Amino acid sequence: MLETLGLYPSWYVPVIGSAWVMGIIGTIHVLASHTSVGASWLFALIETKAVRENKPELMEYIKKYGVFLLVFSYIIGSITGPGIWYAITVASPKGVGGLIHNFVWVWAAEWVYFTVEVIGVYALVYLIGKIDPKTHLKLTWTFALASWATMLLIVGILSFMMWPGNESWYQTGSTLDAFFNLNFFAHLGLRTAFMFAIAGAVGGILAATMKDKEVRIEITRFLSKMGIAGVFLGLIMWMWYVQTLPENARIIMQTQLPSYIAPTLFAVLAATLIYFAWSAWKPLQLKQGFAVAMTAIIAIAGLWPEERSRESIRKPYVAGQYIYSNQTIARDVEGKQIKSNLPQIAEHGVLKTHPFTPVSLREVTETNRLQAGEFIAKVMCANCHSMENTGLRPMPQKLHGSTDVAMIKAYLGGALYNGTVPYMPRIPLPEFEQQLVAEYLASLSQPQAAMKQLTLAESR
Amino acid sequence: MELTANETVAATLQVLRDPAGIPSHPVVFQVLMVFTWVFHMLFVNITLGSALLSLYAFQHRQNRHWNQLSQGMTKAAKVSVSMLIVLGVAPLLFTQVIYDPQWYSSNVLSAAWAIGFIFTLILGYSSWFVFYFKNHDGVKNSAIWWGIFGLAMFVLDGFIMHVLSYQALLPEQWLSWYSADGQADMSGTGLHAYQPGRFLFFMAMSITVLGAFLSAYAHYYKVREDKEHHYLTFVNRLGRKFTFAGLLMQSVTFVWWLFDLPEHLQALQSPLSWGILLFMAVFAAIIKGKQSREMPASYFSLAMAFGLIALIGIFREALRIHYMLPFDYDITDYKVMEDIPSTALFFMTLIGVGGLVGGFFLTAIYKAGRTQGMYQASKQVSQLGSAAVGIMIGWIAVFFLTGIWVWLHNV
Numbered sequence: 001m002l003e004t005l006g007l008y009p010s011w012y013v014p015v016i017g018s019a020w021v022m023g024i025i026g027t028i029h030v031l032a033s034h035t036s037v038g039a040s041w042l043f044a045l046i047e048t049k050a051v052r053e054n055k056p057e058l059m060e061y062i063k064k065y066g067v068f069l070l071v072f073s074y075i076i077g078s079i080t081g082p083g084i085w086y087a088i089t090v091a092s093p094k095g096v097g098g099l100i101h102n103f104v105w106v107w108a109a110e111w112v113y114f115t116v117e118v119i120g121v122y123a124l125v126y127l128i129g130k131i132d133p134k135t136h137l138k139l140t141w142t143f144a145l146a147s148w149a150t151m152l153l154i155v156g157i158l159s160f161m162m163w164p165g166n167e168s169w170y171q172t173g174s175t176l177d178a179f180f181n182l183n184f185f186a187h188l189g190l191r192t193a194f195m196f197a198i199a200g201a202v203g204g205i206l207a208a209t210m211k212d213k214e215v216r217i218e219i220t221r222f223l224s225k226m227g228i229a230g231v232f233l234g235l236i237m238w239m240w241y242v243q244t245l246p247e248n249a250r251i252i253m254q255t256q257l258p259s260y261i262a263p264t265l266f267a268v269l270a271a272t273l274i275y276f277a278w279s280a281w282k283p284l285q286l287k288q289g290f291a292v293a294m295t296a297i298i299a300i301a302g303l304w305p306e307e308r309s310r311e312s313i314r315k316p317y318v319a320g321q322y323i324y325s326n327q328t329i330a331r332d333v334e335g336k337q338i339k340s341n342l343p344q345i346a347e348h349g350v351l352k353t354h355p356f357t358p359v360s361l362r363e364v365t366e367t368n369r370l371q372a373g374e375f376i377a378k379v380m381c382a383n384c385h386s387m388e389n390t391g392l393r394p395m396p397q398k399l400h401g402s403t404d405v406a407m408i409k410a411y412l413g414g415a416l417y418n419g420t421v422p423y424m425p426r427i428p429l430p431e432f433e434q435q436l437v438a439e440y441l442a443s444l445s446q447p448q449a450a451m452k453q454l455t456l457a458e459s460r
Numbered sequence: 461m462e463l464t465a466n467e468t469v470a471a472t473l474q475v476l477r478d479p480a481g482i483p484s485h486p487v488v489f490q491v492l493m494v495f496t497w498v499f500h501m502l503f504v505n506i507t508l509g510s511a512l513l514s515l516y517a518f519q520h521r522q523n524r525h526w527n528q529l530s531q532g533m534t535k536a537a538k539v540s541v542s543m544l545i546v547l548g549v550a551p552l553l554f555t556q557v558i559y560d561p562q563w564y565s566s567n568v569l570s571a572a573w574a575i576g577f578i579f580t581l582i583l584g585y586s587s588w589f590v591f592y593f594k595n596h597d598g599v600k601n602s603a604i605w606w607g608i609f610g611l612a613m614f615v616l617d618g619f620i621m622h623v624l625s626y627q628a629l630l631p632e633q634w635l636s637w638y639s640a641d642g643q644a645d646m647s648g649t650g651l652h653a654y655q656p657g658r659f660l661f662f663m664a665m666s667i668t669v670l671g672a673f674l675s676a677y678a679h680y681y682k683v684r685e686d687k688e689h690h691y692l693t694f695v696n697r698l699g700r701k702f703t704f705a706g707l708l709m710q711s712v713t714f715v716w717w718l719f720d721l722p723e724h725l726q727a728l729q730s731p732l733s734w735g736i737l738l739f740m741a742v743f744a745a746i747i748k749g750k751q752s753r754e755m756p757a758s759y760f761s762l763a764m765a766f767g768l769i770a771l772i773g774i775f776r777e778a779l780r781i782h783y784m785l786p787f788d789y790d791i792t793d794y795k796v797m798e799d800i801p802s803t804a805l806f807f808m809t810l811i812g813v814g815g816l817v818g819g820f821f822l823t824a825i826y827k828a829g830r831t832q833g834m835y836q837a838s839k840q841v842s843q844l845g846s847a848a849v850g851i852m853i854g855w856i857a858v859f860f861l862t863g864i865w866v867w868l869h870n871v
Contacts, residue, residue, distance in 0.1 A: 006475040008564050009638050011571035012646035021575055075585045078545050082552060083578035089556075090571035090648065093564035094478075100556045101480040104489075105802035109809040111549050116813060118546045119821045122539060130828045135837040138845035139824060142817055145852035149813075152859060168870045175483065175802035180866040329479065336797055338479040355472040358639030375644050382646075 005341050005353045007327050008093040012382050015391035018091035019311065019325075019383060025080050025087045027307045031198065031299050032077030034191065036121075037147045038199025039069055042226060043124065044137075044144040046219070051137050057212055059128050061219050062140075065206045066125035072202075074121060081114070092383060094327035095318035102178055102320070102336075103157050110153040113146050120146060148192075155191055159183035162314055163246045163321045170322075173335025178320065186241040193234035197272060200227030201298055204279060204291030217283045224280035231273055246321065248422040249313035256423060257312060261305045268302035315384065316425035324425040325383040346428035350376045364436065373440030380427050380437075387444060396444045403446040409438035469631050470787040476561035481795035484803050486558050490791060493554035494773045500551055501662075501769050502669065503544035504618070509670025509702070511537040511588070511611045518595065518604050525694045527597070532677070534588075534595045534607070541585050541614075558791040559780070562628035569637050570624060571648025577620045584613025615663075622659045623651045629783040657716030664709035668768070671703030671747075672761035679757040683830050696757040700747055703761050707744040711737065725782045732778060736771050743768065801862075812851050820848040 011018050043062050050058040088096040100107065120143035127136055156179035164170070165182020200223040207223060210216040242250075275294050279286045318325045322333050328341040344353055351357050351364065351372060364372045377395075378387065386392045402408060412427070412434040419426025429437065463471065482489065510533040517530035555563050567574045588610030594603040627634075630653055637652045638645060678696035681687040714736065721727045743764050749755075784790070823844060828835040837845065 004471060004475045006477070006479065008476065009568045009634070010644070010646045011568050011648045018571075025575075025578060071586075071589055074542055075589065076582060078542060079578060079581050079585065082545065082549055085552065086567065086574045086578055089564055089567045090574050093560075093568055097478040097556070097560050097564060098480055100553065100560070101478040101482060103802070104553065104557050105483060105799070105806040107553055108492075108550065108806040111546075111553065112806075112809045112814045112818075114546045114549060116818045116821060118542050119818060119825070122542070123821045123825050127824060127828050129834065130831075131824060131835045132837055135824065135842055135845050138842075138849055139821065142820065142845070142848045142852055145849070145856060146813070146817055149852070149856065149859075152856070166870045173480075173797055173799075175799045176862070176866050177870060179802075180863045180870070182867075182871060184863070185867065333480075336480045337795070355475065356635060356638050356644070358642055358644050359635070360639070360642035361644075371643055378644070378646060 003344060003348050003353050004355050005328070005344060005350075006094065007354050007356065007379065009356045010379050010382065011090045012378055012387075015386050015388050017382065017384070017386055017392035018087075020392055022084070022087040022091045023304075023308055023311055025083045026311075027299070027304050028076060029080035029084055030307060031303055032073045032080065033150075034195040034198050035202045036069055036073035036077055037151050038195035038197075038226075038230075039065055039073075039203065040140075040144040040147040041196070042199050042203060042223070044141045045226075046222065047137050047140045051133050056133070057215050058219070060212075061206065061210060061215065063125060063128050064209070065203060066121065066128075068202075068206055070121060070125060074118065078114075078118065092318050092325060092327065094329075095323050095325070098319045098323045099157060099161070102160070102175060106153055106157060106175065106179060110150055113150045113153065116146050117143065117150060151191060151195070152188065155188045156180065156184055159187045161317075161319050162187075162249065162310075163317070165244065165246075169320070169335060170331075170333050171335050173333065183241070183244045186237055186244045189237035190234060190241050193230045193232075193237050196230030197227050197234060198230075198295075198298060200224065200230060200276065201272070201291065201295045204286055205288055205295065208286050208288040208291055213284070220283035220286055221280050224276040224283075227276040228273065228280070231269065231276070235269070245313065248315070252313045252315060252423045253309070257309055261309055264301055264305055268297060272298060272302075315423045326380050326425060326427075327383075328380075328425070328427075330425065342426060342428055346430065349430045349433040350379055351433065354379060364432075369436055370440055370443060373436035373438075373443075376429070376433055377437045377440050380425075380429075389444075395441060399441060399445070401445045403442045405435075405438045405442045408441050409434050412438055465632065466786050470789065473561045473631060473784075473787055473789050476565070477794060478560055479795075481797040482557055483797060483799035485796060486791040486794045489554045489557045490777065493551050493558070494777050496547065496550035496554065497776075498766070498770045498773045500544055500547040501665075501773070502766060503540050503547055504662075505666040505669035505765075505769070506673050507537050507540040507544055508611075508614060508618070508663070508666035510534075510540060510673065511607070511614060512666070513670060513674075513702075514595070515604060515607050515611060518607065521599075525691050528691060529695060529698075531595055534592045536673070536677075538588060538592045541588065545581075558794060559628065561789075562631065562784075563624075565631065565634050566624050566627035568648065569627060569634060570620075570651055573620050573648070573651055574624065577617050580613045580620075581617050584610045584617065587613065618662070619654070619659060620651075622662070623654050626655050626658065627653050629780060631787060655717065655720050657713055657718075657720040661710060661713035661717050664706055664713050665769070665772070666706070667702050668706030668710055669765045671699045671701065671706055672765035674699030674702065675757050676759050676762040679759055680830065682757065684832055686832055692757065697751075699757070699761065700751045703765075704744055704747045704751065707740050707747070711740050711744075714740070721779070722783075724786070725779065727779070730778075732771075732775050736768075736775060739768060739771060809855070813855060816844070816851045817848045820844045 013021055043066070046058050047062060050056060085096065120139070124136075124140055124143050127139065131139075159181050160178050162183050163181065164178055168174075169177040169181070203223045204220065207216060207219045210219060242253075245253075272294070316324050317330065322329060322331050322338065324330050328345065329338060330342065331340050332338060351361060357375065361368060361372045361375055374387075381395065384393055385398065386394045388394055389396050399408060412429060413431065415421050416424060416426070417428050417434075419428075514530045514533035514537060517526040517533060521527035521530055587606050591603060591606035591610055594600075594606065627637075633653070637650060674695050678692040678699065682689075682692055718727045718733055727733050746764075747761065820841075823841055824835075824837070827837075827841065
């Protein structure tokens, strides 16, 4: 048992893969949480204006938006937050474990902020008109700063998922070196910019319902200015962000992302700018349905491809460029006394070292070799590849429908074994397991042939 | 040399631990895990109890006290779900730190349910919000279906959490669940093990906690002139009845749970088991006494309920330790990679932000809630507010200064 690897069971989701489950929950969370943080700043700024200029009528908008947030962000946002944990847990338990064990105290500090934030949003909404304005303003500013603090804390962890950006953390193992990584400030700037833009767009949904004409104009223009500032800041931060990405990420961006992503994102950006400019110019023409549509466009055509791209360009790693998406540890990390799993895999393969290999597959026979190949392939590949003809980077398509076992095996024993493809993990399977996986992968494009082989084997 | 079944499981648990180790002594995480779980469970119980009561009261809303209670409990459940979610994050986090092999394996083996938990909770909570928006004077009877659906989802989610927690205690069965027919089942669609006594015990605790919550509710509002005295007395009486009934149900289900436990745990001989039974008996006797003497409402029952949940939290952790003994799984031998800066970050945030900012928010809510009309903050509350803003600015400043220094140093 000394040769056992720390691999968990796998969860396989046909067609879309577990990665998409994670992506869907993540995108919903990003939309809800960024709206919430952005809105908290909007509240603080508008309320400051209301108190300074003695305009209590502006508070009605904050109340409306606040109640909306309670439903939108504090149902969906607060559930999908832990939801991302659950999703990563079942999609990549080793990945989330690595993050938790490096950043537990950061996450715990963020939890303190979550807690005060949830108490704060109820206080903010329900105490409007029930507590004196100056004290309420303090409450709102505290809430805004605490909300942003949750972003400050989570961005360091998300950035580390991309990469530490230098060798320091690998040597020291220090949480500070991991957290304040090369990618951190650019990523923080990008998310901060986005929170203003999305809060501006969502804010339009409520602004359009304000009955007082003057208030409606004032709020809508305020939202537009905030949104435009967010978009421009976001553009600058994006340019910086790209500079802080690792080589594999840039290669994936240039060669592997679907071709529609870049033009779609630019189109959404342009549409958002036009929307804000137009609503600043003609604030009374902003209707609720239009603001809802704009929010939906940003979420579906902007956020979803962006989040998906961010997940994709991190490949083949899931965290810190030391844990692969398939749960294996890709390199030594001296600062944490972590050893790479790859030498063990190269020497003993997966079947002998995976603690959850079904007993019947520990000895490969003529009758179970296809199942053994399937097990290894799913453990090593299914986190990123669907084994069906459609879905997430479908394996049969990636192999161009090949049924040539020798050719597939040559790839497994060559480029994949040596890790020469920048966006693919190094999977140094021993020769026997390469053969099993190749047979299984070939069978995906020729299921009838595989069935025949299986039937023949069983009849022997 | 061939390993025994238990030795094989023990070795698996060891290799599944995260190789990065943990940044402080394991007992620190254990204490925090149990402590934060108590708060989480308090709100779980308040949610389930108040949701159930609001539906019952809704059906009797022709009586104005029941009507008022239904509306109040609908709101209480709504806020309580928010709190249980956010307070559940901490024990979930600390569990993953010291019991990662157990938690992750259990989750992956029932992955579809773990993900289903998220979506059913969203659906249930949304449905509850609809019920909350509808549950006002003159509401139609059909509105109750929103509430029933919401509560059903909450109970389902409680059951999923129960299964995930219980499966984590049975590592010797994981492989057989994963490869039931000789092949790996990667669908994650199975719920493999549950313990009725344990699950029902936690459900019964919702009745006890609901009762305690009602007494506290009556006490909290007694200074408000717009809250009718008869109504608060009605609520207080109801609270005591629920607490007493809940404790009876808990006693029965606790014994059931004890009998469900494997013999090697010797739970029936444990002083902690008897201590919990004794605590519940004393608690019930006090409530009975208060009931017969028509004592006024107070926070006493809530404090006792909190104490009971704390005892259960300790009992639950003691059970887990004993479940793991045959596999030599001892959290104290988890690899420690001390990390002082991040440890300081948490504890300073907890004290500074949790204390000052949380304290300010809670004080403002508490004081304003007990005031009819607008609450004018006292000098102390106003100063607390200024300190809360100040601590936030200070925290962010330190964060950025540290970050820039580390970043420049590494770049």
